[in-house]
Amino acid sequence: MKNSKLYNARDGKSDKCLQQFGLQQRKSVTDRTRPSCELEPAVERCDHTRERETPSLHLSVCAGSETHARNTAVKHNLGCSTPKAKMPETAEAVSATLTTNRNCTIEISNVTANHILINPKVYMSSGFSHHPPQPTIRTNMTEVCSFTKDDNTATGAVGLMTYDLYHKSRSCTERMAVMFSVPFDHNLYKNRLAVGVVEQSRACDKALYDQMYDGKNQSGFTRAEASGSGLVYQTRELDVRATMSSIGKAIIKLELYDKMGH
Numbered sequence: 001m002k003n004s005k006l007y008n009a010r011d012g013k014s015d016k017c018l019q020q021f022g023l024q025q026r027k028s029v030t031d032r033t034r035p036s037c038e039l040e041p042a043v044e045r046c047d048h049t050r051e052r053e054t055p056s057l058h059l060s061v062c063a064g065s066e067t068h069a070r071n072t073a074v075k076h077n078l079g080c081s082t083p084k085a086k087m088p089e090t091a092e093a094v095s096a097t098l099t100t101n102r103n104c105t106i107e108i109s110n111v112t113a114n115h116i117l118i119n120p121k122v123y124m125s126s127g128f129s130h131h132p133p134q135p136t137i138r139t140n141m142t143e144v145c146s147f148t149k150d151d152n153t154a155t156g157a158v159g160l161m162t163y164d165l166y167h168k169s170r171s172c173t174e175r176m177a178v179m180f181s182v183p184f185d186h187n188l189y190k191n192r193l194a195v196g197v198v199e200q201s202r203a204c205d206k207a208l209y210d211q212m213y214d215g216k217n218q219s220g221f222t223r224a225e226a227s228g229s230g231l232v233y234q235t236r237e238l239d240v241r242a243t244m245s246s247i248g249k250a251i252i253k254l255e256l257y258d259k260m261g262h
Helices: 002-033 036-045 047-051 055-075 091-096 206-214
Strands: 103-110 115-126 128-131 141-148 157-167 174-182 192-199 221-225 231-234 238-244 249-258
Touching: 091 103, 091 141, 091 249, 103 115, 103 157, 103 174, 115 128, 115 206, 141 157, 157 206, 174 206, 174 221, 174 238, 174 249, 192 206, 192 231, 192 238, 206 221, 221 231
Parallel strands: 103 249
Antiparallel strands: 103 141, 115 157, 128 141, 157 174, 174 192, 192 221, 231 238, 238 249
């Protein structure tokens, strides 16, 4: 009996100890799992950290993974909101946007070191300016403009465009001129192109257009029917080089250079 009491006492004590231990264990588990709600997002992102034993280790591993992810994003330019620089439009791209069957797109490249093209003027014998000329074309720049026929009319895109040649010495005494003709009826007429350099005081008007289109006096310019071949006009300081296609949606490519040798 004494042994039984001792056993029961011991057993009772063991039960009491177990209960106490159980309470302590549950409390320990509660303490250990209390920050789980805070760590859960990190655990979901870093599955390999579930085998770790301490919350602090979870945080360090996850933080390292997030840092690695950010570095990777920066390395590959992910999430960058900076817009890319816009590439300059080409004559072909602009021409493709025109819906008429008679139009002319002009691409001008200023390859000179001393001249800026300023003060554009336009005279239209037929049609209108669709993409207007750029106000200035600086050195080493290329710009595009276009002209098209009037809608629902049997006309072409025919006209004249000029740019003043502004020298870096702050003088402006000459004017570059481009005459273009894209007729409506290609059975009777061909595309025609004329380029030249005239006095800065010469107006961009019907008189200059008529002279460059079919005038006998070709002083200050050169003219040819369009065939894709190059056309060159030379002055004392500059070379004007141009080509023109022979189709109804014509493209002119013009380059202005400092004087070249023969």
